[in-house]
Amino acid sequence: MLVAVGSRNPVKVASVRAAFNAVWPGSEWCVEGCSVASGVSDQPMSDEEARSGARTRAVVARQTANADYGVGLEGGLQQVGPHWFNCGWVYVVDREGIEGMASTVRIVVPPTVMQLIWQGHELGDACDQIFKARNTKQHGGIFGLLSNGAIDRTSAFTDAVVAAVVTFLHPQLMGNI
Template sequence: MIMYHVVCATTNPAKIQAILQAFDDIYGEGCCHIEPVAVDSGVPEQPFGNHETRTGARCRIMNARQVRPEADFWVAVEAGIDDDSTFSWVVIENHKQRGEARSATLPLPAIILEKVRAGEALGPVMSAYTGIDKIGNKEGAIGVFTAGKLTRSSVYHQAVILALSPFHNSMYH
């Protein structure tokens, strides 16, 4: 079995878990060594809009490639706010191609959106609202507002699987 070196352009445990699970699902359990790296997104801590959020993920990939050029895959997950909802972009690259997918979206209540629009990032707003420290590293707003039926990681996992599709399907080549 091939062992892939996968660089995650994040140190967020919810994102890392989603990436690891997706690679295990697609390439087989234990198929990869995941290495988290802290890199800049080039966008604000709380990106707004589809374009800014995807730009953040692409920028993280570019920076991760500079830090770890020897990797087999680079993966970034950037969460943003658009149309009163939170969502994320997943960008994956290897030495030959790129895969991108946008996650499912979660509508946010007005009380949360008001604080986010005033300049606070969603994670800290949700932590203050719920009392859950560093909620963005755990279930996230998604876990809170879906009564735990979905989590930040489970929604990212689906988007990572979608973004991986060009890498293992021959029709893309």
């Protein structure tokens, strides 16, 4: 079965592959990334914007690749009180239009990183500058940098994809979100 991921980012593609293989270990999955627009800003600044981007990526990727499932993953920031958090959102859609949705864990974004974001940088670029790293958004991301690798983007997104596919595992309980 074909699963289209609405991104060519290797972290996102690997997360989807790991999640589908974990949930359906005996199934044959062809997981392919494809470049699609999210329809939201390069740096989503709310859960609503990140969810919208993830859903758009899932729908467009599924249609573009004529896949059995489309998966959209979109990271974003959300202000909670005086603090900013990073979180990723996941949508999974199938040919019948059934949708599953979930999110990653959240992690506080340091004020020094937020200063760069307010200056127009995306989170990954800001992290590269602060942590003197390179291309962190295609590796461990801010989760990996702040947790010394205990949590990384791949593991966080894998768990979120698993959570999003519960809609397809238990349709009689979940309905369609």
